[in-house]
Amino acid sequence: SAVISQKPSRDICQRGTSLTIQCQVDSQVTMMFWYRQQPGQSLTLIATANQGSEATYESGFVIDKFPISRPNLTFSTLTVSNMSPEDSSIYLCSVLKFGELFFGEGSRLTVL
Amino acid sequence: RKEVEQDPGPFNVPEGATVAFNCTYSNSASQSFFWYRQDCRKEPKLLMSVYSSGNEDGRFTAQLNRASQYISLLIRDSKLSDSATYLCVVDNSNSGYALNFGKGTSLLVTP
Numbered sequence: 356s357a358v359i360s361q362k363p364s365r366d367i368c369q370r371g372t373s374l375t376i377q378c379q380v381d382s383q384v385t386m387m388f389w390y391r392q393q394p395g396q397s398l399t400l401i402a403t404a405n406q407g408s409e410a411t412y413e414s415g416f417v418i419d420k421f422p423i424s425r426p427n428l429t430f431s432t433l434t435v436s437n438m439s440p441e442d443s444s445i446y447l448c449s450v451l452k453f454g455e456l457f458f459g460e461g462s463r464l465t466v467l
Numbered sequence: 468r469k470e471v472e473q474d475p476g477p478f479n480v481p482e483g484a485t486v487a488f489n490c491t492y493s494n495s496a497s498q499s500f501f502w503y504r505q506d507c508r509k510e511p512k513l514l515m516s517v518y519s520s521g522n523e524d525g526r527f528t529a530q531l532n533r534a535s536q537y538i539s540l541l542i543r544d545s546k547l548s549d550s551a552t553y554l555c556v557v558d559n560s561n562s563g564y565a566l567n568f569g570k571g572t573s574l575l576v577t578p
Contacts, residue, residue, distance in 0.1 A: 397471070398511065398554070398568040447510060456566065458510035 357382060357452045359459035367465045368438055375434045376462045378448030383428035386451035389421070392461070393444045401446075404431040438466045470494060473555050473569035481577055484545050488572045490538040490555030499558035500531055502540050505571065506551045514540075514553070545576045 358381040387404040402410040410423035425431045448459040500517035517529040528541040555569035
């Protein structure tokens with residue numbers, strides 16, 4: 356399995372500010388992803404975090420809004436920039452290991 | 468049309484009951500299928516993969532009907548601890564990686 360730690364677990368932020376979420380995995384993994392889960396909605400893939408290169412973003416998500424870093428095979432960050440109340444959501448880091456997708460416990464973000 | 472559709476429920480069943488969840492997917496080229504379980508305020512966790520021939524894991528049975536683009540999950544002898552949201556997940560990747568999640572079906576097992 357994979358143990359994934361996310362920080363912060365929750366935060367309340369003011370409109371217009373930015374928040375960086377950290378994801379640490381207990382082992383090296385090639386595939387690392389960031390998902391968003393809005394209330395009552397399905398998990399939506401934001402991007403694939405690529406080690407050593409720019410993240411690959413899904414339709415509807417852009418680097419300026421969700422910059423991602425992946426300095427090595429065990430760590431990644433997601434920044435939610437210039438936040439608005441619509442960004443209130445749970446953000447989940449996930450990794451693919453042995454064909455199974457493992458998730459962190461998520462970061463619950465509330466934007467006022 | 469949503470790529471993965473599920474009945475959101477909630478399904479309220481008594482302990483010991485049998486309950487079935489259904490899921491339909493829109494992409495006929497989908498390759499792999501899964502059921503994930505998500506407890507309240509927790510992260511999703513893999514419950515079981517769904518194979519073409521159908522598969523069983525204890526009280527849980529998953530079935531796939533490619534012709535109808537339909538996946539099911541059957542839970543027999545429901546336990547209180549089965550209360551959770553069950554997510555239908557479809558992998559559309561031919562190469563690379565592309566998981567699509569349904570919104571989930573909520574199950575509440577009552578004493």
